[in-house]
Amino acid sequence: MSERVRVKAMMPPGHVRTPAYLRGKEGVIERALGHFRNPEQLAYGLPAEEKPLYRVRFTMAEVWGEQAECPTDTLDAEIYAHWLERL
Amino acid sequence: MPHDHLSPSGHPYRKDNDHPLTYWQTMEIAVRELLIEKGVLTPAEVTAQIEAMDARSPANGAAVVARAWVDPDFKARLLEDASAASREMGFDIGPLHLIAVENTKEIHNLIVCTLCSCYPRNLLGLPPDWYKTRAYRSRAVREPRKILEEFGVTLSDKTKIRVHDSTADMRYIVLPARPEGTDNMDEAELAALVTRDSMIGTGLPKQP
Numbered sequence: 105m106s107e108r109v110r111v112k113a114m115m116p117p118g119h120v121r122t123p124a125y126l127r128g129k130e131g132v133i134e135r136a137l138g139h140f141r142n143p144e145q146l147a148y149g150l151p152a153e154e155k156p157l158y159r160v161r162f163t164m165a166e167v168w169g170e171q172a173e174c175p176t177d178t179l180d181a182e183i184y185a186h187w188l189e190r191l
Numbered sequence: 192m193p194h195d196h197l198s199p200s201g202h203p204y205r206k207d208n209d210h211p212l213t214y215w216q217t218m219e220i221a222v223r224e225l226l227i228e229k230g231v232l233t234p235a236e237v238t239a240q241i242e243a244m245d246a247r248s249p250a251n252g253a254a255v256v257a258r259a260w261v262d263p264d265f266k267a268r269l270l271e272d273a274s275a276a277s278r279e280m281g282f283d284i285g286p287l288h289l290i291a292v293e294n295t296k297e298i299h300n301l302i303v304c305t306l307c308s309c310y311p312r313n314l315l316g317l318p319p320d321w322y323k324t325r326a327y328r329s330r331a332v333r334e335p336r337k338i339l340e341e342f343g344v345t346l347s348d349k350t351k352i353r354v355h356d357s358t359a360d361m362r363y364i365v366l367p368a369r370p371e372g373t374d375n376m377d378e379a380e381l382a383a384l385v386t387r388d389s390m391i392g393t394g395l396p397k398q399p
Contacts, residue, residue, distance in 0.1 A: 121306065121358050121359045122358065123305050123306055123356060123358060125305070125332070126356075137288075137360070137361060140359070140360045143359065143360070157359055157360060157361075159361075167332075168333060171333075173333065173334045173335070173336055173337065174336060174352065176351060177335065177336075177351055177352040177353070177354070178351065178352075178353050178354070179332060179353070179354040179355075179356060180353065180354070180355045180356070181355075181356040181358050182356075182357070182358050182359035182360065182361055183358070183359075184359065
């Protein structure tokens, strides 16, 4: 399962679990982690629906461009499905 | 008068922590007392939880790593589901969702949480102070090789670095590679080689 995805470049306020430095970046799904209650709602005591969570693997070249310390090193982060668009 | 000079022992003076409570400390006490007054928790349960957390230490993780080094089937189960494998060894890790990532000759793993300081406390105990600093959190994702050098970890140029940013519901433990020359060591001796930092990826196991 090497599905390519892009992290949405949105910047909503509040308790967000998607780091700003990964927004707009493209990677591949490393594995699906199952469903978890949405922390962006849980943080405010709101009814939180279950959302699929994925581990997405990015290359350092994709994340940091020319500034990458070693372009072929990689970074994995957990991103919720509603933050991802399939490519 | 500010104590910016050295004490007679030669160490810098350290401020006593007898300042007034912060807003959040007051809030914690208020919530805890309310939960007790309303009968949701008892003081004994609160104390028991604190003791349970204090009893957790990197030794628990080290035992898991040593078992994985001596038992290939356990290692396979650990890489498949690290929470279940830790529970199988008798560690009460609560609702922790744990992923184990394996260091090999080709891959070195490094753990960070850039958003806050997510850490597998239920298995490894409290994180080191540096793990929570902005410096570590911001630099680990941007210049992991430089960070590793500063921690004294030298890797071959051929080793790829895989950084894990623990951003949501999973926590991570690095399964370091078993040091060479340990063939005759038993599980307990091996566990003594596994350092806390080697399970974060900023260190390597001790050499026998």
